[in-house]
Structures are given as C-alpha cells and as structure tokens.
Amino acid sequence: MTLKTEATLIVHGPPGSAPPVMADALRRAQAEVLPEHPPLSLRPMGDDPGVDSMEFMATKTGQTDLISTCTPVFIQAPLLRGMELTHRDLTPIARLVADRFFLVVRTDSGWDDIGAFxxxxxxxxxxxxxxxxxxxxxxxxxxxxxxxxxxxxxxxTESEPAVWNAMIEGRIDWGVGVAAEILPHVEAGTMKVLAVFDENRRPAFPNTPTLAEAGVPVTFQLWRGLMAPGGLSEEAQADWHEHFATLRDSAAWRDYLTRNGQEDAWLPGEPFRDFLEAEWDWYERHLGLAGLLPNT
Structure with missing residues (x-):
C-alpha cells in the first residue's frame, strides 16, 4: 500500500444527513486497521450537496490525496440543472454500500400501521x-x-435534515429516509417507521413490513460510494481501491453497516464506472417522465 500521506475525504452532505455518518465510519475504520496512516481528514462540503464537491474536485485534476463521498445526487444534480460538469469528468473509485428507504411519520400522527396510513x-x-x-x-x-x-x-425544504424538522413541526405529514437519517428521531421517540421500500423486511427495523405487504409494490435501493478528481492515474486509483478494500475489514465498518441496516456493495474501478452509466440512464428516463429535466 503506497497511500501514506494525509488524505482528505470530502463529505458531500450536511450534518444530519447520511454522508457524514458514512464518512465518520470510514475515518474510524482507517484508525482501527491502518493506525500507522495519518488520520483521514474530513472536509464538510454539504451546502449544495454533491455540486459543491464536484465543482471543487474539478479544480483538483490529478490530485491523489483527495476523495469524496458520493451518492446519486452526483447524477441527479447535473441532469436537473443541465450542468456541463458530470461524474464523467471525475474518477469513480468504488461503490461501497446499498441502502434502503423507510416511510416514517410522527409518533403522534394517529397512524398505527401502514394500512391506516x-x-x-x-x-x-x-x-x-x-x-x-x-x-x-x-x-x-x-x-x-x-x-x-x-x-x-x-x-x-431548505436541506435534507430540514425534512425531519418539518415533520416534527407539523409542516409535512410523512417522509421517506434511510436509517442513518431517521434513527436519531426514532430513538428519541418523535418518529415511527411504518414501512420499508424493499422486497424484504430490513434488519434495522425487522418488525416493519414492506410496502408490498400492504399492496403497494414500491421499492428502491440507494447506493453510496467514493469519487476522486478527474485525471487520476491507474496507479493512484489502484491505491484507493486497495485502501478502502482494507477498511471494509474492520469492526468500525461492520458496526456502521449493521446499525444503519446497510449491505456491503463493493464495486471498484471500471465496473463502478459502468454502473454509473446505467444509473445515469435510469435517472434521465425517470426525471424526464416527471417533466423535471431542462427543456422538457
């Protein structure tokens, strides 16, 4: 492993969203399994999620000590805004996890189960x-x-975490989110989970039914991964692949997956790049059907 210098991990989502939770797990995983390495430095850039990180990395072509968390917003934002800058101008490093969404309401909503909702x-x-x-x-x-x-x-809402404030304050009636976002509110007793957007019940909330069980077969799987500046050499990419493959074999990372009900979805390098092209096609189609793309 040649990645010995201090590295910076951009966190592309604001506090209270899921990307900071993953970034912190990666930082703890590195400290656990690679204690000889300088600590992973986290750089929050979530004011404009995804876009801030993409635009910053676009100015750092070839820089080998910089990497960013990424999610589908790296595809959605360029499509929705008609941006020239896309994921193709950066270097996809790896898909890390697969996540699921849950339907949540306030605890005092009066909806005891998904059927009543x-x-x-x-x-x-x-x-x-x-x-x-x-x-x-x-x-x-x-x-x-x-x-x-x-x-x-x-x-x-003004931000992703603000969705949950809006629900608590009664400005919205229900929401959808991943475990990392909703767990603090569920554990605080302000929200409850009614259903999961998956074919199967999820370990994070094992007693929560799927929407399909209630006759509404809506499912969705979210991915999270890592993106680096464009122009990265094959050697530098291989270093990142090896580095994060090592971090996956840590108690900190396994605890993160378990607590947040996520699954390992490791897909490094060229296969991840191909996966992103398929994701681009999916979002382009569905955003177009919703009439949300520029000039549609």
Missing amino acids: LDHIRANTTRTGGYFLGGINHLLSLAIADQTKADVEFIV
Whole structure:
C-alpha cells in the first residue's frame, strides 16, 4: 500500500444527513486497521450537496490525496440543472454500500400501521417533502401517489435534515429516509417507521413490513460510494481501491453497516464506472417522465 500521506475525504452532505455518518465510519475504520496512516481528514462540503464537491474536485485534476463521498445526487444534480460538469469528468473509485428507504411519520400522527396510513392518504390530501424536486424523496412520493391514486403535496425544504424538522413541526405529514437519517428521531421517540421500500423486511427495523405487504409494490435501493478528481492515474486509483478494500475489514465498518441496516456493495474501478452509466440512464428516463429535466 503506497497511500501514506494525509488524505482528505470530502463529505458531500450536511450534518444530519447520511454522508457524514458514512464518512465518520470510514475515518474510524482507517484508525482501527491502518493506525500507522495519518488520520483521514474530513472536509464538510454539504451546502449544495454533491455540486459543491464536484465543482471543487474539478479544480483538483490529478490530485491523489483527495476523495469524496458520493451518492446519486452526483447524477441527479447535473441532469436537473443541465450542468456541463458530470461524474464523467471525475474518477469513480468504488461503490461501497446499498441502502434502503423507510416511510416514517410522527409518533403522534394517529397512524398505527401502514394500512391506516394508506387508507388515509387515499381519501385525504397529505404533505411530504424533500430538499429538491427530482430527489429520491420526491420520486418515491410520486410512486406512492401513483400506486394509491392519492393527492400528495410535495414541499421543498431548505436541506435534507430540514425534512425531519418539518415533520416534527407539523409542516409535512410523512417522509421517506434511510436509517442513518431517521434513527436519531426514532430513538428519541418523535418518529415511527411504518414501512420499508424493499422486497424484504430490513434488519434495522425487522418488525416493519414492506410496502408490498400492504399492496403497494414500491421499492428502491440507494447506493453510496467514493469519487476522486478527474485525471487520476491507474496507479493512484489502484491505491484507493486497495485502501478502502482494507477498511471494509474492520469492526468500525461492520458496526456502521449493521446499525444503519446497510449491505456491503463493493464495486471498484471500471465496473463502478459502468454502473454509473446505467444509473445515469435510469435517472434521465425517470426525471424526464416527471417533466423535471431542462427543456422538457
């Protein structure tokens, strides 16, 4: 392993979102299994999630000590904004995990289970939210509305964590999020989980049914990974692959996966690049169907 200098990991999401949770797990994993390495330095850049990181890395072509967390927003934002800068101008390093979304409501909502919730939204207008149109929160709310023929109002919040503040304050009625986002609120007793967007129940909330069990077969799998500046040499890419493959074999990383109900989805290098092209096609199609792409 030749990666011995201090490295910086850009965290592309704001506090209270999922990327900082993953970044902290990577930092702890490196300290555990590679104590001889300088600590992994975390650089928050979540004011404009994904875009801030992409634009910053675009100015650091070939820099070998810089890497960023990444999620589908690295694809959604360029499509939705018509950006010239895309993931193709950067260096995909690896997909790390697969995650699932959960449908959550306030504990005092009066909906005891997913059946009661679905009965209500079929007969009443409800509000949900997310921090941008075309985000996963929005696409999943559109899917639920389509499956149930419900009238759902989507409210744009100022940030991803603000979705949960909006729910607590009563400005939205329900939301969708991953375990890393909702766990603090569930553990605090302010929210409860009604269903999971997957074919199977998830270990993070084993008693929570799937939406399909309630007759609404909406599923979604989210990925998280790592992206580096463009122009990275094959040798530098191989160093990053080896480095993060090593971090996966740590108690800190396994604890992160278990607590947040995620699965290892390791896919480094060229296969990850190919995966991103398939993701681009998927989002381009679905955002286009929703009428959210520029000039559509």
